[in-house]
Amino acid sequence: MKLKYERPVINKINAGMPDKYGMKVQTKAITEIDGLKISNLIEKFGSPAYVLSQQTIENTFTEVKRAFTNRYPKVQFAWSYKTNYLDAVCRVFHSLGSWAEVVSGFEYRKALNNGVEGKHIIFNGPDKSKGDLILAIEKGSLIHIDHFDELYMIMELTEVLSQRPKVAIRVNMDTGIYPQWDRFGFNYENGEAWNALNRIMLSGKMELVGLHTHIGTYILTPNAYAVAAAKLTDLAVNINRKYNHKIKYIDMGGGFATKNTLKGAYLSGADTCPSFDTYADAITSAIVNSEISPEDLPTLILETGRALIDDAGYLIGTVLANKRLADGRRSTIIDIGVNMLFTSFWYEHEIYPAKETSVHTEDTTIYGPLCMNIDVVRAAIQFPLLQKGDQVVIKRIGAYNMTQWMQFITLRPNIVLIDTKGETHIIRTAETNDTFLQHEKIPDYLIKN
Amino acid sequence: MKIKKNIAISQSGFAFDPNSGDSFSLNPIATEIVNLLKDDKDEQFITSHILEKYEIDEFTFQRNFDDFVQMLKHYQFVE
Numbered sequence A: 001m002k003l004k005y006e007r008p009v010i011n012k013i014n015a016g017m018p019d020k021y022g023m024k025v026q027t028k029a030i031t032e033i034d035g036l037k038i039s040n041l042i043e044k045f046g047s048p049a050y051v052l053s054q055q056t057i058e059n060t061f062t063e064v065k066r067a068f069t070n071r072y073p074k075v076q077f078a079w080s081y082k083t084n085y086l087d088a089v090c091r092v093f094h095s096l097g098s099w100a101e102v103v104s105g106f107e108y109r110k111a112l113n114n115g116v117e118g119k120h121i122i123f124n125g126p127d128k129s130k131g132d133l134i135l136a137i138e139k140g141s142l143i144h145i146d147h148f149d150e151l152y153m154i155m156e157l158t159e160v161l162s163q164r165p166k167v168a169i170r171v172n173m174d175t176g177i178y179p180q181w182d183r184f185g186f187n188y189e190n191g192e193a194w195n196a197l198n199r200i201m202l203s204g205k206m207e208l209v210g211l212h213t214h215i216g217t218y219i220l221t222p223n224a225y226a227v228a229a230a231k232l233t234d235l236a237v238n239i240n241r242k243y244n245h246k247i248k249y250i251d252m253g254g255g256f257a258t259k260n261t262l263k264g265a266y267l268s269g270a271d272t273c274p275s276f277d278t279y280a281d282a283i284t285s286a287i288v289n290s291e292i293s294p295e296d297l298p299t300l301i302l303e304t305g306r307a308l309i310d311d312a313g314y315l316i317g318t319v320l321a322n323k324r325l326a327d328g329r330r331s332t333i334i335d336i337g338v339n340m341l342f343t344s345f346w347y348e349h350e351i352y353p354a355k356e357t358s359v360h361t362e363d364t365t366i367y368g369p370l371c372m373n374i375d376v377v378r379a380a381i382q383f384p385l386l387q388k389g390d391q392v393v394i395k396r397i398g399a400y401n402m403t404q405w406m407q408f409i410t411l412r413p414n415i416v417l418i419d420t421k422g423e424t425h426i427i428r429t430a431e432t433n434d435t436f437l438q439h440e441k442i443p444d445y446l447i448k449n
Numbered sequence B: 001m002k003i004k005k006n007i008a009i010s011q012s013g014f015a016f017d018p019n020s021g022d023s024f025s026l027n028p029i030a031t032e033i034v035n036l037l038k039d040d041k042d043e044q045f046i047t048s049h050i051l052e053k054y055e056i057d058e059f060t061f062q063r064n065f066d067d068f069v070q071m072l073k074h075y076q077f078v079e
C-alpha cells in the first residue's frame, strides 16, 4: 500500500517574537456538522453553501434564556430580524417563544408573514413610513420611537386612527463605552429622553408601554449594560413619580459578544467573550436594585442577535487554487468570497479543513474568488497544506452574513438547515441567472431581433 | 539543481543555513526531496520515486514540486 501524501513544504523558523501569523497553530479539522459529513453536504447542496444547525440554535437559546430567567422573574426575547431573517430561522426562534424585533417595513411584514401576532412585534429604527406606522398601530405592535419627527407623525395619526398607539422610546446614553451610539433615539444625559417622555405622557394620545436602549454591538464590558439598565430604570421611576404610570417593560436591545475574534484583537474571542451569566447578572442586578418596587418589576426584553445565531452557522466551500505571492507567501483561493462573508471585515474567522491533515502548516493568506483586492478571508493564518479541490469550513458565521451579503460577481448559494433530527432542508435556494432575469428589464430599443 | 553543500538537514526536518543563520522546518516529504536533491537526483527520478511511494497523481505532484522548488530558491537553498 502506498503512503499518505502531503505537499512538500518548508517554513522559516522565526525565533523570538511571534509573527503576525501568531503562535497558535491550528491543525484540527471540522469533518462534519451535526453528524453530517461536509463532503456529503457539498455533494448534495453544492459548493459553497451555508449550513445552519437548529440544534445549536436551540442549545444557545436555552443557555441564554436560563442565564436570565434564573435571575429575573419576567424575561422575553425578541428575535432581531436583521441578524438573520430567513423565514425558517425566524420561525425556529418564534417556536422557542421569541417575539420579533424589526427595523423596517420589509422586516415588519416578514414577521407578520411568519405568524407573529402584531402585539408581539417590536418596531425599532429610524425608518418607519407613514404606511408602516398605520399598519403597526392597527396591529397593536410596540412602536419604539426613534426621533421627534416620528413622535409627531404618530401624534398626527392618532387624530384619524381609532387605536391608541403603544409606544416606547429608544434612549441613547453614555455607558462608558466607545463609540457611543448617539444617532439612534433620544439622549439621556442632555434631558432629551425625559423631554420626549413628557410629550408622550402629556399628549394623552399614546400608551407609554416601555423603555428601550441598544447600546451597541459586540459589547465586551457587561458593566456597560448595568449602567444602561440603571439609567432606564431611573426614567421609569421618574415617570411613575410624576404621572403615576408604570411602564410594562424595559428593553435592553442586543449587543452581546460572540466567540469570534475581532480584527486586530490581541486575544482570541474565545478568551475574551463574557459569559451570558455575566451579562445577565449586570442587567438584572441593576433593575432589581433600582427603586422600582418588587411587585412592579417590568418585563425584561432582550433583542439578542449575533450571540444567539453566530455559532449555529457555517460556510462550507472548496479550495480553487494555490498560489505563491511575490514575497514567497502562500495564498490559497477558496470559492467563498467576502460577498457572502460580510463579517470578514470585522472578524478573523476561524477556517478549518474538512478532513484531517498532518500537523504541518504554512503561513497562508486565504482569498475569496472575487476579482477585487479586498476579497481577503484571512490575511494571515497558519494553515494546513490543502490542495485544489480540498474542502474547507468557516465557523461561526450565522449572524449578519445571510442578510448583509452582497450579490457581486457570483450568485448566492444554497442555505441548508439541519433540523434537530439531523435531516437537511434547503431554506433558501441558490440563485441562478434566471433569478436576475426576473428582475431586470431591457428597453425595447436594446432588444435585437 | 544543486542544494548548497553547507546546508544541514536533520532527519526530523530541521534545516540550518550557516550563511544567514536562518533555520527552517520541513515536513517529511520535503525533507526526503531535499535529501534526494543533495544526492544529485533529477526531477524525473524524484517524481517517479514519490509516485511509487505515495498516493498521489503526477500532475498534482508536479505542481507541488514546482512550488516547493520556488520556495527553496526563495530561501536561497539552491546554488
Ligand SMILES: Cc1ncc(COP(=O)(O)O)c(C=O)c1O
Residues within 6 Å of the ligand: A080, A083, A101, A124, A214, A216, A217, A218, A253, A254, A255, A256, A303, A304, A305, A306, A307, A399
Ligand atoms: C435595535 C437593535 N436591537 C438588536 C440588535 C441586535 O444586536 P446584536 O446582534 O449585537 O445582538 C441590533 C443590531 O444592531 C439593533 O440595532
